[in-house]
């Protein structure tokens with residue numbers, strides 16, 4: 001397993017700090033493969049340039065997350081709007097539960113298909129509003145992509161904001 005693939009696989013499980021990636025990567029190889037920190041950061045930088053990984057500064061540490069383009073495996077992933085506009089928790093739990101203003105399940109977007117090239121498109125325009133302050137206003141919530149079609153681990157998070 002190449003370092004690049006190994007780091008991507010770990011990030012698909014959730015955001016990680018650089019040193020965490022080194023430790024977990026080595027653990028995943030049963031300790032037979034050690035990598036130096038420089039190698040980890042060089043690879044992460046390259047993944048960032050390729051648009052597969054993003055970087056967040058948190059408590060003076062670098063927290064890496066997978067981007068939508070890095071979501072794998074290709075296939076069906078649950079896509080939801082969650083209640084709270086806060087992606088600060090590495091596991092996405094800071095977004096709370098699903099945003100579901102009555103009377104319909106507006107936050108249950110269904111699923112998004114990620115193609116083999118890592119891209120996915122989701123379109124749904126009729127039920128929401130943007131910045132109206134109405135009950136169907138999606139602004140100040142968050143969008144979550146889950147690991148599986150039925151939900152599970154929160155692998156990508158974005159705050160919905162209006163410029």
Ligand SMILES: [Cu+2]
Nearest residue numbers: 080098144146
């Ligand atoms: Cu969800």
